[in-house]
Amino acid sequence: xxxxxxxVALDEIxxxxxxxxxxxxxxxxxxxxxxxxxxxxxxxxxxxxxxxxVRLDSGDGAAIRDGELLCQRHGALFEQATGYCTxxxxxxxxxxxxxxxxxxxxxxxxxxxxxFEKLGPSGEHDLSSxxxxxFSGT
Ligand code: FES
Numbered sequence: 001x002x003x004x005x006x007x008v009a010l011d012e013i014x015x016x017x018x019x020x021x022x023x024x025x026x027x028x029x030x031x032x033x034x035x036x037x038x039x040x041x042x043x044x045x046x047x048x049x050x051x052x053x054v055r056l057d058s059g060d061g062a063a064i065r066d067g068e069l070l071c072q073r074h075g076a077l078f079e080q081a082t083g084y085c086t087x088x089x090x091x092x093x094x095x096x097x098x099x100x101x102x103x104x105x106x107x108x109x110x111x112x113x114x115x116f117e118k119l120g121p122s123g124e125h126d127l128s129s130x131x132x133x134x135f136s137g138t
């Protein structure tokens with residue numbers, strides 16, 4: 001596997017924890033959430049299916065609640081292994097996956113056309129908190 005596509009050692013992520021990382025396609029950067037499962041890993045683009053301009057996390061990886069990924073905005077829950085929304089305003093939708101694989105104890109990006117850029121946030125601002133009219137008070 002190409003060393004430039006190595007995201008992290010598998011042991012650096014606890015089971016039922018998440019890790020935020022950034023991928024790039026040319027000048028386009030996207031954030032992704034890596035989550036460790038009991039039998040592997042899964043990764044998803046860091047945006048909700050309720051409001052797709054809203055990130056799932058607060059800038060440091062998505063929270064896990066009762067074994068599901070939690071959207072920090074309105075509390076939608078997504079299955080870790082599939083990204084399927086079980087509860088919340090986007091129930092029935094599925095997170096956009098990012099292809100990753102485990103090889104020799106490390107997690108690698110296998111998403112076509114994208115390069116692994118770095119661990120952590122992209123550094124680009126989340127615009128979701130501005131300009132949206134939200135009557136929910138959140
Ligand atoms: S933006 Fe994620 S649940 Fe509303």
